[in-house]
Amino acid sequence: MKAGVRREEMDCINAKYVSQKISKTRWRPVSAASLQQPEVFATGSWDNEDNKLCVWSVGENAGGIMEEELEGDPQLLCECDHGGDVLDLQFLDQDRLVTASSTGAVTVYKLHPDSQTLSVAHVWDQAHHYQSANAPCTGVACNSPELVSVGEDGRVVLYKADQRGIVRVIENADSSTIHAVTFLRTTEVLTVNSIGQLKLWDFRQQGSEPAQILALTGDRVPLHCVDQHPNQQHIVATGGQDGMLCIWDVRQGNMPFSLMEAHSAEMWEVHFHPTNPDHLFTCSEDGSLLHWETSSGSDAPSFLQGRNSSMMSRSAAAPAGGNQSLISAWLNGDSSKGRLETTHMLPSQTLSVNSLDVLGQDIRFKNVCLKQNGYSLTKGESGC
Template sequence: MTHNIHGTFVSEKINKIRWRPDFMNDSHYFVTGSWDNDQNAIKLWDFQENEEDAEIYPFLVTELPHKGDITELKFLNGDFFVTSSSQGSVHLMKISSEHGLEPVIESKIRWEGIHKFPNDEISPCTAFCTYDNDIVSVGEDGNINLLNSNNQNVVRTIENADSCSIHCVTFLKHSEILTGNLRGQLKIFDIRVSSNEASNTFMLSGDQVSPLCLQNHPTQRHLVVAGDEEGSITIWDLRQNTYPVNLLDAHEGGVMEIHFHLDHPDQLFTCSTAGDIWHWSPKSGGVSSLSLGNAENIWLASETIKNKLDVFTLMPKLHKPVNSLDVNRNKVLCGCDNEAIYLINGVNIYK
């Protein structure tokens, strides 16, 4: 696979990195969130291409201080995005530009300290998920908060949803969420009902292995993939049952993030605490999930899935965790604890 790698030292550990959505053009803006600084920040970057040596340099457009470590960052649309904090807060941000001036980042809504332990001590907000304008946050306090980008108040809090820290969350549909906790339990909550109890609970694996991330398939939300602290990837078809369809031994360290390619969902990207960033792709000449239509999805294939996939290392292994990645067309961004960001250009998506 032929691609170019451009690394840039940014003098801070990057915990989250996201392309700014731009569905009309090839986006060149992206946003990063730092951690482990005395003063963390949300930063908007742009790429500047040097035609003489074919290098691509990110340059800082604007930044906004952020209280606490940035634990998650997701865009609602091209202008609005949401962040969460180790200080127990969730923030709605807007990228604004007026009269041809450079964009700036504005804080629109702050849901401060919405995650707290029973003794009123601040609890980190560990993750959140979005569905249209709805936001669901989870934290080390075991609570779940329902928010809306049009409402400054917390819509609802599911207290004591879990007896231990909740690490990750994703929407299954507008009325259902899936959470993963410290003990390796996955729980489904129907957020329409008044009960604070999960409607279903099942284990990630036979042991108490903690999930670090959850991700839905872009077009089939019942297909859910989890990455865990031991480096494995587990795949479910939640229409059928709560037993995994596939379990893939993957990275040597914990799987920090999993992303399907939005336009080519048979392509999967993962990064890990071991310093890897991998591209999972159907074998050349094989059948892609796009051509299968309503038939078998490659990620729901039988145990022979390992024989149907190629796994490519997108860049040499780093000596620090790769905390975050994002994909836009044939470009992959990743952020690392070595205080650098990387653009991997020309990834072989289009077969």
């Protein structure tokens, strides 16, 4: 299925030049009861002589920096060295971050907001390994206090953040590289691998067999990313080497419900908007950042207001309990062709967008672009 694509060059794009290649970016979560907009985000680097984990601010808590200096200009709060490339990065909670390293290590960092410093709370060295060498840890997922990691060694490893030992290891979970993982429920995770499979793992079951396997038919195209619908646990989105966006219902069948032509190269990340799940975002090696929206005839949610009216979503924000008429639009298959719009959110470019994150009313994404003064950390905001 090919959705109609519209292009919009956003007026509110700002770039911060940094001296490192950025692989991942994540917003620091805000309290569900708070009306405050997210102001702090973290980045991890890769392919540098010395890789780093950095925490940035676009708010008033940036260490005495004048507010007018912060507008559109992320400020570095703190940083620390990171062993190996940062292959994945997640916030466990407001004060703790978890990284996946190319060395095979999984590390929990403590963020100290008062002193604006980072420290290592715990590290599981060689969590992923071969018989005689380390294996890169390719992905982590958090459901505090539990976290799970996956790697090139085909292992699925379960931890508790406040315990030094490993809770469980599925040694032979996969014979191929596992690229990403997400929690479906407290005891269930979903992984995607390099031969186009999704595997559902239930930690209540013993042994190394998945509870369910889903796969694309035809060529075994590697899947690189996965995200779960925030209201409907059975709906997941994946993206892979062919740039296709796939929507799955893990309750029914073993094939995707929807296949959409998205990017012309590898899709690196896919994310549903956490509070407006009829909106979804993808980024790719082809240099594009796409906003996908299912339409249902209502006004745009607040985080998209202020954009060109022709680009506004016609979907209302889904309530906390989920609105099936909106949510099921992702599973409508061919009938959803007229209800799905796609918007380019960056000007035309050729270099990869490696990572994105979305929280509250803002979209945090970054684009690794080689400039004269280094690499760019790009911030996009709607409604400015």
